[in-house]
Amino acid sequence: MIRGFLRRPIVLMVVGVAASASILASSPSPTAHAASTSPVKVLAKEVNSKYVFGPTKVKIKVGQTVIWKNTTDAAHTVTSTTAGWTYDKKLNLKKSLQLTFKKAGTFHYKCSYHAGMVGTVIVSH
Numbered sequence: 001m002i003r004g005f006l007r008r009p010i011v012l013m014v015v016g017v018a019a020s021a022s023i024l025a026s027s028p029s030p031t032a033h034a035a036s037t038s039p040v041k042v043l044a045k046e047v048n049s050k051y052v053f054g055p056t057k058v059k060i061k062v063g064q065t066v067i068w069k070n071t072t073d074a075a076h077t078v079t080s081t082t083a084g085w086t087y088d089k090k091l092n093l094k095k096s097l098q099l100t101f102k103k104a105g106t107f108h109y110k111c112s113y114h115a116g117m118v119g120t121v122i123v124s125h
């Protein structure tokens with residue numbers, strides 16, 4: 001009588017552990033991987049009365065995102081100057097753009113409004 005009463009909760013516990021183990025096995029990428037793909041920020045900013053992107057050059061991994069944030073009092077663009085990469089977006093006042101790079105390569109861009117306002121994203125595996 002007492003043995004039969006005890007057996008049931010133990011069986012339920014084993015089933016519970018097996019179920020949670022299979023959930024863990026099918027869950028997506030671990031924390032370490034997520035950290036390496038966190039977004040990188042590039043600011044549109046004013047330095048010595050000139051608008052610039054800073055950092056001018058960023059290095060990221062495939063699948064990582066670049067966020068351009070406009071901290072200036074003017075509108076800008078992020079416009080590709082690289083063959084095979086079509087990108088031309090307006091970066092309005094106080095706004096951000098974000099783009100996830102899915103291919104390795106070197107991607108140069110400029111602001112269409114301000115000569116010399118350029119940047120580069122280097123994407124590697």
Ligand SMILES: [Cu+2]
Nearest residue numbers: 076111113114
């Ligand atoms: Cu600009």
